[in-house]
Amino acid sequence: MSSTPLQRTPLFALHRALGARFVPFSGWEMPVQYQGVVAEHRAVREKVGVFDISHMGKFTLWGPELGSQLNRLLPTDLRPLPAGSGRYTVLLNPQGGIVDDVIFYQHPPQVEREHWSVIVNAATRQKDWDWLHQHLSGIPGVNLQDHSDTRVLLAVQGPEAEPALQPYLRGSLVDLGRFQHGQFKGKEGFSGEAIFVARTGYTGEDGFEVMLNLEDGIFLWEQLMQAGVQPCGLGCRDTLRLEAALHLYGQDMDETTTPLEAGLAWLVNNPGDYIGKLALEAQRNQGIPRRLVGFRMLERAIPRTGYAIWAAGSSDPIGRVTSGTHSPSLGYGIGLGYVNPDWTKVGSRLEIEIRGQHWPAEVVKRPFYRPQA
Structure with missing residues (x-):
């Protein structure tokens, strides 16, 4: 029995020409890296990088x-x-x-x-x-x-994102604040169709998400490559978002997780009725059974998804790691995981079970990394 073929974004051939390594991701064949995860991670933290995120809906x-x-x-x-x-x-x-x-x-x-x-x-x-x-x-x-199949979506991210993107657009990006968006026209070489630009992203850095028709999306990617902007894959997208303590759906939250458990209670501010309201109110009244925490490793060890989280002297695990990696910016292992509410205070000591051995960790404030002012 043949498996369903992986989907490809409109930029697939361009990624392959750049020597990208590909991995399956959510039914798509996506670039995981070009030059390497650490090099691409540092490009976004220090200058600018661009991601093809056209697979998103x-x-x-x-x-x-x-x-x-x-x-x-x-x-x-x-x-x-x-x-x-x-x-x-x-x-x-x-x-x-x-x-x-x-x-x-x-x-x-x-x-x-x-x-x-x-x-x-x-x-x-x-x-x-x-x-x-x-x-x-x-x-x-x-x-x-x-419009998922008729639009390219690019994420231009990093402290130099604005000067990297501005040369291709008519109209200034300077006054576009965080989470603001607008319709722009492209300069020479673009079709003339409106280009959606939002000052949003998934890296913890300044940056923009740009939605265009297929022709203009391919053209903008090629222009950014000619300008020397670093192409970035899913590998550094994961390390960047985790340093910023941004959730990955399917790992850090899912349909069995409420926003109160996931550290997203700040999203719950609608005074009216909405889907799930009664369940959230009941959970608040009865007590939230687990909470997502951020932790750092205290020794040279890397936490990974699914690893058990222990407390000193506990006879059973108190939780599981949902996301974990070695932080290129900080130089040590970091992770997210759900634990018993008794162990959520900053400074609480935890132990992460890695291949049968317990490694020390501590709960820390999120995000793990903040961009330099």
């Missing part, structure tokens, strides 16, 4: 008073969000479990209809589409469109 939503409709679905209050801004949030099931983490972007309204975009994870694209369709499709005037 890209939906648009139209409708009258659409923000109010979304507000009855989400734990995050979208009412204060002005046009031209975005908001990170989560989709929940009725049990309060996280269906996915997403970013909603509100565009200026057109002809009395609100216009929103939402970017979702590649692995949950169909599930998220079904979730949105289930809850919105019956509302008069609401229209959903899936």
Whole structure:
């Protein structure tokens, strides 16, 4: 029986020409590295790098008073969000479990209809589409469109991201604040179709996520390569996001995890009714059974997903590592994991079981790494 072939982004041939190494990821054949994980990681921390994230889902939503409709679905209050801004949030099931983490972007309204975009994870694209369709499709005037296969999405990240991207756009990026977005036109060589640019990213650095049609996306990638911008793969995307203590869906949270457990209680600020509200209120009242913590290794050892977390003298593990790596920026092992609430205080000593041996670690504040001012 043949397996389903892996999907490829529109830039696949360009990645292969650059000598990228590929790995399967969420049903896609994606570049994991070009020059090497550490070199690419340092390029983003020190200068600038670009990621092809076209595998992610890209939906648009139209409708009258659409923000109010979304507000009855989400734990995050979208009412204060002005046009031209975005908001990170989560989709929940009725049990309060996280269906996915997403970013909603509100565009200026057109002809009395609100216009929103939402970017979702590649692995949950169909599930998220079904979730949105289930809850919105019956509302008069609401229209959903899936642009995932007709748009390139690039992430230009690092302290030099703005000067690296600006030469290709008409209009200034300077006034685009964090989580703000706008429509730009490309300069000579682009098709003339609007280019979506948001000051967002998944690295802990300044940067932009750029959504374009296929032709313009390929052209922009080629221009950035000619300008010497470092192409980056999934390997350093993981080390960068973990240093910034950003969650990876499917590892650090899933449908069995609530935002209260995952350290995302700050997203739960909707005073009205929404999907999963009763479950979250019940969990708050009964006590949160586990919490996500960040920890650092105190000796030369690297934590990995699935490793058991112990407390000194405990007869059983108190949790599991969800994400772990060696931090290129800090020079030691770091990780995220769920533990018994008694062991969440900063400074709490833990032990990570690595190949049958217990290695010392301690709970630390997140993020692990902050960019230099």
